[in-house]
Amino acid sequence: MPGTGPAVAPYGSWRSPISAREVSSGGVGVGGARGLADGSVLWKEQRPGEGGRSVLVRRSPEGEVRDLTPPPFNVRTRVHEYGGGDFTVSETCGTVFFSNFSDGRVYRVRPGGEPEPLTHGGDLRYADFLLDGRRERLVCVREDGRNADAPEPRNELVSVSLADGSETVLATGRDFYSSPRLAPDGKSFAYLAWDHPNMPWDGTELHLAEVAPDGSLRVDRRVAGGPSKSVFQPEFSPGGELFFVSDRTGWWNLYRLEGESVEPIRPMEAEFGAPQWGLGMSRYAFLRDGRLVCAYSSEGISHLATLDPENGDLREIRTGYSAIDGVRASGGSVFFTGGSPSEPSAAVRLDVGSEEVEVLKRSRERWPEAGYLSEPEPVEFPTEGGLTAHALLYRPKNRDFEGPPGELPPLIVMSHGGPTSATSAAFSLGLQFWTSRGFTVLDVNYGGSSGYGRAYRDRLKGNWGVVDVADCANGARWLAERGLVDGERMAITGGSAGGYTTLCALAFTDTFSAGASHYGVSDVEALAKETHKFESRYLDGLIGPYPEARELYRERSPIHNPDGLSAPVIFFQGLEDRIVPPNQAETMVRALREKGLPVAYVPFEGEQHGFRRSENIERALEAELYFYSRVFGFSLADPVEPVEIENL
Template sequence: MNSIAPYGAWDSPITAEMAAAASGAPHWTDFVERVIVWAQSLTSEGGRVTLLRETSSGVEEFLPAPYNARNRVHEYGGRPWVAVGDAFVFTNWDDQRLYLRRSDGSIAQLTPEPETPQGVRYADLTAGPGGVVWAVRETITGPKPTDVVRDHVAITLDGDTRVLGASHHFLTAPKPSPDGRRVAWLGWDHPDMPWDTAQLCVAEVGADGAFAEHSVLSGGHGVGSGGHDVAVCQVEWESDETLLALVDPDGWWNLFRIGLDGTSVNLAPIAEELGGPLWQLGYRWFQPLGDGRHAVLRSGRLAVLDERDGSIADVDVAADLPAWSATLTTCDGLVAGVAAGPRTQPTVVAVDPALGTVREVSEPRGEQAPAGYLPVPTERRFAGKDGVEIPAYVYPPANPDFAAPDGELPPYVVHVHGGPTGAVSPALSMQLAYFTSRGIGIVAVNYGGSTGYGRRFRERLREQWGVVDVADCAAVAEALAAEGTADPQRLAIRGGSAGGYTGAASATMTTTYAAATIMFPVIDMLTFASGETHDFEARYLDSLVGPLPEHRQRYVDRSPITHVSSLGCPVLLLQGAEDEICPPAQAESFVEPLAGSGIPHAYQCFDGEQHGFRRAETIIASLEAELSFYGQTLGFDPPGVPTLPLRR
């Protein structure tokens, strides 16, 4: 028989420690001589990224501490390792240098110590011809966050580095054609982001190894159907004369065959996304399987594209894993990657589409919760104020041991994803389950501007950040309250990064919410866009808000810092002390005016954390603080967590 307790006050076996242990997801999978290799973040080791591989006796870690295979290119990083012969080359977080791991396990520095600490960075490591590593190199040239230059470089296993060239301010690593005579890469320039206009570039390789003048085969301003912009998000060589690329000339990233003369053919036209936003260099949404078949991610699900009949069919055996990361790799018809589902945390899996088999490769992280405590989301569409449907995943409270008193409605928290050019998926999040298993509902909103729904939906946010996102989240929250799913007096909002901005804007510019958790946010748009943030996003707000200086007042009007005096609910701010993307000054500018305001608030800044929390102790502290915050502001007493001191 269920125990009766108020929503939010339920006991749960899902502890903050369990959620923290599950938070380090695998990434950057690849086959190395038919062996699956991947990178893995370890929250128990401060977020260190190690390298793992599958063996006949289980999973082997082959990158020991203190090495940390992570890099700061674009601050979000990119593919940090590559196999060259029987050796591995990887980027190391502490100094950002390249290191060589030999087959005997010994590790040696490959690139020199830069004059500025972490001032020379490498990412998107690729095996080049002749046993060298090709990479994007990012060099810090001055004190400002935008004092950065990037180029293509080749590094030998003796550590010799050679500049190959550069076409744009932002680049992906070059990829050699099968015959080694040409290279292909993607490039774009300020003020664009890669999902706006990234171009496919091809150049010949000279006798001296340097790249000749490049040609643009796809992507750019005004070259799509109806004159809209076109972006390429991934390219692979198919033959010496043709390439395969994900391009969106019709508003959806589809798979095209592109010739060296720029002619292109859509292999399977579909009004669905097969690609996504290039936040990290080295993403792979498709990989060839052979015989005209390709493994693709169709709206996040694993599918097989067969160009012989133009079909795209979901892989049925992977139906319970609807959320795949952009890290596909293939070998002899086998597909490997990182996949997740409502009851499966992100896991390295191997799928054979022909045989209809799937197996888990990586090992579970941390203690596993019983299925009954894990929320299974319902994908829904809500009516937006502009008539556009708003996709969202609704996670109701889930705990088989408890029920609420008759007539009580649960508190609901709107979860706002970051980006804002990003999306939420139905992947299991133990951090969300930490709340839902205690009786707090979650609704994760893919507001206008989210990816996965085509360029037109994505560009609903063009020059409308702080308007469309705020309105969409409020519309979803208010709809849940109106239909009797959520308590209208106990609606809250939470988000990090761009989601933190939307949370702060919602708390200051709407009256929908009774509480807001704001994590590593943008608070002052003007300072953010005027040299405070890093180079990759330095001009992001040109498209999200409008170019400066002509739209300066718009920046002021939409900045939460402008409206602190109108704050309508208690707030909790969580921040990483070493965040170079949304620096602590942003959050602190919001907290300082609240002193003496009478509004309950708290601010926690965590040493050793950058943009997003990677350390187990930080994740535990932040989850427990957030739960206590909701208890104090939404009217329940959560058992077993320290009381968060709230200032007024």
Template sequence: MRGVCPSVGHMPHTLPYGSWPSPISAADIAGGSPRIDGARFVGADAEIWWSESVPAERGRTAVRRRRGEDDDVVLPAPWSARSRVHEYGGGAWTTTDDGELLFVEGSDQRVHRLTPGGEPVPLTPAARGMAFGDLTFAEGPSGALLFAVRETQGDSRVPARDIVTIPLDGSAADDPSAIVSVVAGSDFLAAPAPRGDRLAWIAWQHPDMPWDAAELRVGRLGADGTIAEHVVLAGGHTPAGPVAALQPEWTSDDELVFSADPPAPHGTGRWNLHRVRLDGLQATPPEPILADDADTGGPLWNLGARWFAPLEDGRIVAVRTHGSDELVVVDPESGAAEPLETPLSGGVLVRDARGPRVLLSGAGRLVPSGLWLLDADARTLSAVRGGVPPVDPSWLPGSRALTFQGPEGDVHAFAYPPTNPDVSAPEDELPPYLVLVHGGPTAHVSGELSLAVAYFTSRGIGVLDVNYGGSTGYGRAYRERLLGRWGIVDVADTATAARGLAAAGLADPSRIAIKGGSAGGWTVLCAVADTDAFAAGISRYGVADLRRLAADTHDFEARYIDGLVGPLPQAEPLYVSRSPLSRPETLRTPLLILQGSEDPVVPPSQSEALRDALAMNGVPHAYLLFEGESHGFRGAETLVRAFEAELAFLGGVLGFDTPGVPALPLD
């Protein structure tokens, strides 16, 4: 193992680990750092608008704006800007040049237009099974246009998708034919980028996921508003190997900048910035702007994600990721990248740019998540929303990057030690640890400050956040380590990290628990079934049966498991042998199971079958079903109950008191 956790200084009071009093409550997590879903500069005055989830209002997504020193609400309750395209949505709102809000209403997926202070006016029909996302406003040759990715659920289970233009006069609210289908013919589309009479976009086909192989395309808009022909500029399945293109951005009428990860000899296997020059639809070969052993890009789980933004003077502000994030200013002509000194290091996205000013969302080791305003010339960064610790920083742990040697190579993780300014533990006691495994599984963590982590560390429970093989942020080779081996590599890497932490004398090996949600929940269940590294497990809407997942999940992930395990029906024996529910006799570790009643990705039936297997084995467990919650908890009451239940469960199983939270009876 390389790296050492920072130590906690001497404290005036002594209490066992796990039972330390803390000012950080579960309610603080629910109402703490805002979840920023988007931001942009609006109008001639460059007002800052953003969207954020409001847990106290059933998790709706509000749009707000900064006017002078004050904030006000643009999209009031009960309206919610949330898309369901590709299930995970994204790009649910944009604005016109004169400051009108264009948004997707979460409840019915209709697009609306709102003048601040007025009432929303529908722009699309009340059609069941029709959803929109990746809204993009543009002034075209024939006037203003609203582009969007449309998803239409017909009689078939498989939705159709196209990029459309939606008239802004409201005519399509009663006449669906007024919506123009610009381009179709792909299983999935994203990132419509109009410029004059041309449109660039990203497309991919089953069984690929967008991080496997995705093409950058450009076509010419005809007089009828549709694209009759297009060319592929980059990405897809190439002779050298698969390439995933991301985020086309026009820097002039004849130049596109984008991110892609071509393998050697044409690239680094990392998402690096590239550009092409166009004459009509004729383009030069992609030219790398910056060949770097780091990623400017990530998994396209949500539409509208951006990792870089061109500035008006030609420079590019970009996120550079290798485990943690950093911001750089890139000169496209020289390929030089100048680092920007900021506290941001995790989950950083570039939301918009105007002049030298850039809107960012993200967090850092010492600052919580927020919306930030960067001046790329002055090199200043200020918080617009969030970004301020809700408690004294002495209660908040800084993370340390650790690397462990696993059976497949390096395993990357971030450790957060128990941190409390008022209490210490007995000298002969080692702390319990909670090992976190992220979802996806194609995702990553960056070691940023988190109230959800501090909730545990301030009580004397260390946290280890693991980027197992298959995680992004370390290049395609690390990401593809999981191909065909989901439930094996992720489990081995996570167990390696847990055992390495204990071997270094940093954790009590008999009191290490594991927690994860969705795909992370799958790793939790496989880890407690197949290893002896963990004394307890917490699964939030975790996958327990691969065949049920393949049968029940939505179209975006319908072929995801083809790559992670194998295609059906040929690989069915693997689906059976790896699924914990196929071998319930291996489930002998205490578990807490948390589930949403309206989850379309992992329906309650999986969690209930898991509960029944634990009961049959006589294993201590608890099952909590949250009514109205989907895949990922949003409501404040749900978040409070979930975190308090997790703390009480850990105390009950690992043997420490948990003052201030209700006891959790185990069956």
């Protein structure tokens, strides 16, 4: 019968049930789930509809759900700027401690009570909390910016008295600290430390110390790691043994300290660790019977498993989730954040005995039917030097539409941030926004991405702006050569470091005919001079020491190669971004304007590095779609607010 099949319409113009408003405000960020002794469960929600405010939520054993942190409290820290590890809870009594974003202070919430300040304020930030109940103190990483004359803030491990909020320094003298851990008997203390120019995935040291009667640390010694070995997430077992993850063999695997020697638990070509962009990360936890429950990734897919440290027996638990993080255990339950290709991410509880999964809180309660969702296809393609690169391919998918005969879909190449990070196969409504309108999306895990071993991660050493760009460009060309996309309508988009890859691809290749930079780097020399402490020496490894390699920085900066630009670009920028300041985007806009290329600039008041307000997320998504419609020449199914495009 006429009208029963899909309608024919140009790719990009398909009407989709996935609106920008739904992407921006229909969900919350969820994570940090953990259980309490009384059967309560705690997790954190980031709510775009409340200006990106992060809230701690508790579900009682009876099922009552309530917020523990009322407005205006925002559970977030700016240690390392990226934060993480911003709260902890006493599993026995339920008292919560958290960092509040606006004033940086640590607050305490007793059961049934309201937040009360514990620390005294000032230019101090706190994260990565450890509750030491024996000594009535909170141990954490403190970032001290009180000395205005110092070139950068000072990072230390400190204890905070629960009685009066007084602070005592436990470890100092290193550029960075993380992961404070206390043995069950309270006598041993472990932590990670590293120094410039290393990032934590380059090289960290695992230290083990004795805890003196007065609570100070003594006989502090390095037991693993070093300048070229990355150690991740130390943990003491219930029996007091020190476990940790190390990439000493080229893969982040689990190890145990046996006296003065290090013993592998289960050697695998898989990653049990991850880049420590944020504090408080957890990829494994101990069960009551001494086994571990752990998340590991292989070929870009996460798995959950139990691991017996005595015999190395690994048994996978089939959860249906392909992206797993934030693993913690309490009683007979395991808590984690899980995502799959077809369902939104969720805070999850797993019963260890039955292996039944309970969804505590989804990031969104409604999502499109399968007929509008494109499934990821892991692909490998040839790239420079005879090597292979990885990506996830998403084809256009909308049950109501199909493209005209002979027309190929436009392509959007997505370059993830970091750059030492990775994309995953977890459900992304923002990505489906594009495929349901008729775009093909190639989500690239370029050389330098994590999840494929240290050798793959190290491909970007000295080659940022080269390897990542080549991999994105080669992935696009590979699709065009196979007749899967329109080679004349290929765009590249990315945020932060992905924005830098985007701009480099537009300035140094002729592969793409449009681009979108979300708070992207255009001048790596300016980034080296202006960025915050955590990343202030990051570029030493990615490009070269600054200022010795200043000419190389200029060569790798799109802003210094305006003659190479030949495609339209749209820029999105938070005006309070300290990681990539607004002048990076604004300088690039001027260069494009002066060259006469189509350019659009969309700044956002009050936003930092990454957009958290729902109205700004919505505006950015619609503006990018509008930009592509004008550049690629297709009509939009629904009206959107236009964006001014100069020189078009």
